[in-house]
Amino acid sequence: MSTKFTDFNFATELQDGLGAMGFQQPTPIQQQAIPIILQERDLIACAQTGTGKTAAFLLPVMHKIISSHSETLNTLIIVPTRELAIQIDEAIQGFGYFTPVSAIAIYGGSDGMAFEQEKKALTQGANIIIATPGRLIAHLNMGYVNFSSIKHLILDEADRMLDMGFSDALNKIISHLPNERQTLFFSATMPPKIRELAKRILKNPEQINIAVSKPAAGVTQGAYVVYNEQKLPLLKTVLREKNFKSMIVFASTKDKVKQLERELKHARFNIAAIHSDLEQEQRNEALRNFKNRSLQIVVATDVLSRGIDIDSIGMVINYDVPRDAEDYVHRVGRTARAEQTGVAITFINPEDQRNFGRIEELIESTIEKLPIPAELGAAPAYEPHKKFFKPAGGKKHHGKPRHSKPFKKKQ
Ligand code: ADP
Ligand code: MG
Numbered sequence: 001m002s003t004k005f006t007d008f009n010f011a012t013e014l015q016d017g018l019g020a021m022g023f024q025q026p027t028p029i030q031q032q033a034i035p036i037i038l039q040e041r042d043l044i045a046c047a048q049t050g051t052g053k054t055a056a057f058l059l060p061v062m063h064k065i066i067s068s069h070s071e072t073l074n075t076l077i078i079v080p081t082r083e084l085a086i087q088i089d090e091a092i093q094g095f096g097y098f099t100p101v102s103a104i105a106i107y108g109g110s111d112g113m114a115f116e117q118e119k120k121a122l123t124q125g126a127n128i129i130i131a132t133p134g135r136l137i138a139h140l141n142m143g144y145v146n147f148s149s150i151k152h153l154i155l156d157e158a159d160r161m162l163d164m165g166f167s168d169a170l171n172k173i174i175s176h177l178p179n180e181r182q183t184l185f186f187s188a189t190m191p192p193k194i195r196e197l198a199k200r201i202l203k204n205p206e207q208i209n210i211a212v213s214k215p216a217a218g219v220t221q222g223a224y225v226v227y228n229e230q231k232l233p234l235l236k237t238v239l240r241e242k243n244f245k246s247m248i249v250f251a252s253t254k255d256k257v258k259q260l261e262r263e264l265k266h267a268r269f270n271i272a273a274i275h276s277d278l279e280q281e282q283r284n285e286a287l288r289n290f291k292n293r294s295l296q297i298v299v300a301t302d303v304l305s306r307g308i309d310i311d312s313i314g315m316v317i318n319y320d321v322p323r324d325a326e327d328y329v330h331r332v333g334r335t336a337r338a339e340q341t342g343v344a345i346t347f348i349n350p351e352d353q354r355n356f357g358r359i360e361e362l363i364e365s366t367i368e369k370l371p372i373p374a375e376l377g378a379a380p381a382y383e384p385h386k387k388f389f390k391p392a393g394g395k396k397h398h399g400k401p402r403h404s405k406p407f408k409k410k411q
Pocket of ligand 1 (some may be wrong): 022
């Protein structure tokens, strides 16, 4: 006896939208969260990336907007990034195609026209506002925002928002909201600071926790143990060999992303970079092209690692090991969304071996170490429990080489 969407008795127009989107069976987080939200309870829900959290909060809230014939501002959704705001707005357009529900994404970074439009939507009442904290505060500071009709506050990617330092901004926004409201927290992880925040702003919340800190089952994971100098030639080889229609390369810093962009463009790959120094329009364009498959490879910092849903990315490459083990799961979660299959590959340099060991502990499995191509020379041994000492002068490499060929430094 499995739950179907029709069991929730959603408004017909909403059910039609679901059908048009090809949604048939609710995912586990949707099965658990939707009834609680329909019952007006506060909720704190934790489920890993790609499990369908967006529809879990949008559908019941949209149902309530439709059945109450609300014509005013009803729901505020706060998200950490512009991309996620746009994506949720698009999901509302999809589910709400046959409904009168109106929404606007408020994310800043754009021109004065956009600001005026946002102001209009804020004052004349779109039903749902999806906003990044900074931009919303800019509007709040102008004094014309009236949140008195808000019934639902939703925080999506709550953990990410705290990581990004939005804590004060969130407090400020919440101070503008009516006390009588339903508050919903969605997060991929539930670190203690999220629990503290939840305790302060949720009222007697229900809790759902279906986070398993493991990448989705369809992901094939592998890793290359390498020296730093081997990373770039290896990246080119792997991209050329795998040649998936869509591939994402994550690097640890903006500067590295820019450097990889130059190198890969020079080597004639079909690539674009996404990082926070770009104009919003450039970021949107790259994402659009990536989604419609005219762009094959995106190189990005963490901006893209959470929340953003792009169908069937064939491969994710971690050019650097993510510092935070949870981030590994998020990045790898970019592939194999909703039960497809994907490949996730990580490059591990000697400095990162310990961190990678921690990731393997978190996900409770040992990730296969792949042999690097012979022409790249010998690779370091994988010894995650050994303390790393930076080799003096960078000439000698510690550890036993796994290949008999001497390691040649590539320029
Ligand atoms: P999360 O926010 O948990 O990371 P999303 O809400 O972005 O996950 O959903 C991931 C993908 O799965 C999206 O492409 C979404 O359209 C799809 N999806 C979600 N729920 C369902 C469902 N019940 N049936 C089919 N596809 C779904
Ligand atoms: Mg999400």
